[in-house]
Amino acid sequence: MLDLLVEIQDNKEIIKKCKKELKIDLGIHSMKKIKNEFEQEKEKYKSIDTKLKENKIEIENVENKLNIIKQEITSEEDKLYRNLKYDLKLINSLEKSIELKVSKMKELEEKNLKLLYEEEELLQQKGCSGKRLITLKADFHKNKKTSSEKIIKIKQNIEKAQQNILDIEKRIPKELLDKFNQLSSIKGTGAARLSEGVCLGCKMKVSAMTIDNVKNHRGIVYCDNCGRIISCNKIS
Numbered sequence: 001m002l003d004l005l006v007e008i009q010d011n012k013e014i015i016k017k018c019k020k021e022l023k024i025d026l027g028i029h030s031m032k033k034i035k036n037e038f039e040q041e042k043e044k045y046k047s048i049d050t051k052l053k054e055n056k057i058e059i060e061n062v063e064n065k066l067n068i069i070k071q072e073i074t075s076e077e078d079k080l081y082r083n084l085k086y087d088l089k090l091i092n093s094l095e096k097s098i099e100l101k102v103s104k105m106k107e108l109e110e111k112n113l114k115l116l117y118e119e120e121e122l123l124q125q126k127g128c129s130g131k132r133l134i135t136l137k138a139d140f141h142k143n144k145k146t147s148s149e150k151i152i153k154i155k156q157n158i159e160k161a162q163q164n165i166l167d168i169e170k171r172i173p174k175e176l177l178d179k180f181n182q183l184s185s186i187k188g189t190g191a192a193r194l195s196e197g198v199c200l201g202c203k204m205k206v207s208a209m210t211i212d213n214v215k216n217h218r219g220i221v222y223c224d225n226c227g228r229i230i231s232c233n234k235i236s
């Protein structure tokens with residue numbers, strides 16, 4: 001009969017542990033961390049995207065300017081080569097203007113090249129950031145799934161232990177169960193095994209008379225020191 005009482009206590013201990021587990025972490029901490037990282041990466045992604053758009057506008061701008069300047073150069077060259085009236089003043093001023101424009105054109109072409117390189121770099125960064133976002137999102141959902149699976153498992157364990165207790169209680173005489181519950185509510189546990197004359201509830205040696213009572217199966221026997229039930233054979 002004592003085994004049944006101890007079994008109730010073991011099941012109560014399982015419930016206590018499970019409830020404690022339900023209160024702690026369960027992956028919530030790492031989920032928060034992933035979520036923070038995701039938000040940060042999202043900001044980074046947005047900022048790269050903004051830079052890309054700005055870059056694109058600048059490229060268009062430079063290309064427009066380049067087209068205009070190329071047309072101007074062509075038209076001035078036309079003037080220079082087709083209308084040769086040996087007007088030295090005009091020739092000089094056209095040559096100077098073309099020279100300036102060619103140099104400006106080269107400058108714009110360099111700028112355009114630089115912007116194109118930047119665009120390539122930004123596109124690469126955007127790709128990496130996008131991949132990272134997908135990974136983080138997948139990690140988050142995986143964590144969430146694991147966490148809810150854990151919670152379900154713990155709740156199942158609690159239910160199982162509660163059912164075990166109910167089943168065992170049905171097999172224990174009411175008087176003994178009441179006494180046990182009363183002791184349990186005071187001490188936390190109401191029953192303890194005896195090992196070589198020592199009560200495992202309080203780790204103290206019990207008296208020879210008590211041991212004698214246990215050996216002779218004399219009703220409910222209590223520990224001399226802590227009062228826990230240490231034997232309860234032949235009780236009906």
Ligand SMILES: [Zn+2]
Nearest residue numbers: 199202223226
């Ligand atoms: Zn004791």
